[in-house]
Amino acid sequence: MAKIKGAVVIDRERCKGCEVCVVTCPTQTLALAVEVNAKGYHYSYAANPDACIGCANCAVVCPDGVITVYKVKVG
Amino acid sequence: MAEINTNDIVRPENLTYVKSKILTDNVMHYCPGCGHSTAHRVLAEVIEEEDLQSRTVGITPVGCSVLMYNYIDVDFQEAAHGRAPALATAVKRLMPEKFVFTYQGDGDLAAIGTAETIHTCNRGENILILFINNGIYGMTGGQMAPTTLEGMKSSTSPYGREVATMGSPIKMADIVALLPGTCYVTRQSVNTAGGVRKLKRALKKAVQYQNEKRGTCFIEVVSNCPSGWKMTPVESNKWMEENMFPFYPLGDIKVPAE
Ligand SMILES: Cc1ncc(C[n+]2csc(CCOP(=O)(O)OP(=O)(O)O)c2C)c(N)n1
Ligand code: SF4
Ligand code: SF4
Ligand code: SF4
Numbered sequence: 011m012a013k014i015k016g017a018v019v020i021d022r023e024r025c026k027g028c029e030v031c032v033v034t035c036p037t038q039t040l041a042l043a044v045e046v047n048a049k050g051y052h053y054s055y056a057a058n059p060d061a062c063i064g065c066a067n068c069a070v071v072c073p074d075g076v077i078t079v080y081k082v083k084v085g
Numbered sequence: 086m087a088e089i090n091t092n093d094i095v096r097p098e099n100l101t102y103v104k105s106k107i108l109t110d111n112v113m114h115y116c117p118g119c120g121h122s123t124a125h126r127v128l129a130e131v132i133e134e135e136d137l138q139s140r141t142v143g144i145t146p147v148g149c150s151v152l153m154y155n156y157i158d159v160d161f162q163e164a165a166h167g168r169a170p171a172l173a174t175a176v177k178r179l180m181p182e183k184f185v186f187t188y189q190g191d192g193d194l195a196a197i198g199t200a201e202t203i204h205t206c207n208r209g210e211n212i213l214i215l216f217i218n219n220g221i222y223g224m225t226g227g228q229m230a231p232t233t234l235e236g237m238k239s240s241t242s243p244y245g246r247e248v249a250t251m252g253s254p255i256k257m258a259d260i261v262a263l264l265p266g267t268c269y270v271t272r273q274s275v276n277t278a279g280g281v282r283k284l285k286r287a288l289k290k291a292v293q294y295q296n297e298k299r300g301t302c303f304i305e306v307v308s309n310c311p312s313g314w315k316m317t318p319v320e321s322n323k324w325m326e327e328n329m330f331p332f333y334p335l336g337d338i339k340v341p342a343e
Contacts, residue, residue: 016094019095029318030118066101067278073120074126080096081094
């Protein structure tokens with residue numbers, strides 16, 4: 011059966027670490043990093059990239075528009 | 086089946102979402118998680134998708150969003166506090182071919198600018214009023230606004246808003262919906278993906294109604310102010326769902342007859 015696989019690219023330096031994307035993601039793909047970016051924010055990153063289904067919910071709620079989403083059909 | 090890795094997915098032909106080019110590359114000054122940023126982003130998407138960039142004039146308010154013109158790449162005019170609908174009236178009457186919107190906070194629209202809001206809607210000016218209701222004066226340090234909920238603490242209602250002395254929170258969308266000049270009045274949100282997508286559809290309707298010269302469109306976005314509310318962004322969204330949405334229910338209040 012065809013499956014959708016997604017991937018996110020997050021602009022680390024523009025992320026403000028608000029966590030809104032993390033709680034929105036239905037597949038727990040995202041997390042805030044322990045490290046901080048140059049502005050001192052714990053930036054969001056794909057902690058569990060294999061789980062991403064490319065639904066774009068994270069990008070749609072990201073206030074600062076720093077998430078870009080890609081997806082492909084596999085299988 | 087061979088495993089597919091991120092590099093195979095991140096290719097131009099697989100692009101699913103990227104921010105609109107009409108949203109400039111300037112980093113928005115808003116606090117982390119602030120709904121103003123999300124509202125800007127969605128508005129920029131609609132301007133791009135509706136091909137409105139060259140014929141849009143936005144009117145910015147006084148409030149946190151005073152610098153909005155740095156973020157959305159269209160023509161803007163800055164208004165004095167609360168006067169955006171008056172300025173929008175002039176712009177639209179002089180240049181009726183333009184898509185004209187105001188963007189206003191609740192202090193701007195529902196306190197100092199109440200007269201302009203009501204009379205612009207009553208005249209049925211053919212503009213969009215985009216109203217960001219975060220229940221507080223964000224920019225100046227979280228003072229009570231006309232929209233502050235009963236019992237809600239702010240820097241000028243430290244024990245919570247008391248109706249007996251401070252009045253009840255005011256529902257601007259319901260008020261302007263009573264005026265014959267408004268054609269479309271709706272209340273939306275930006276804290277969930279579904280909410281953002283609905284706001285986008287509402288904005289597109291407002292573009293259509295303005296093209297059809299139907300009258301004033303009024304879109305309220307019930308939003309958060311994590312800094313003024315003294316919460317994390319995620320806490321503020323939860324608080325908003327539990328406290329703001331019951332008093333300011335989401336959905337259409339007035340829709341034009343087809
Ligand atoms: C004539 C005038 N009166 C008062 C002020 C101070 N002032 C600046 S912003 C603001 C309130 C903004 O609150 P709101 O419209 O809710 O926007 P927010 O900052 O929450 O987005 C006030 C009272 C001013 N700039 N000009
Ligand atoms: S695209 Fe969907 S699944 Fe992937 S990280 Fe974003 S919200 Fe999660
Ligand atoms: S929603 Fe955007 S700004 Fe907030 S943590 Fe996620 S990527 Fe960063
Ligand atoms: S003070 Fe409130 S409304 Fe203003 S940018 Fe910060 S969170 Fe947003």
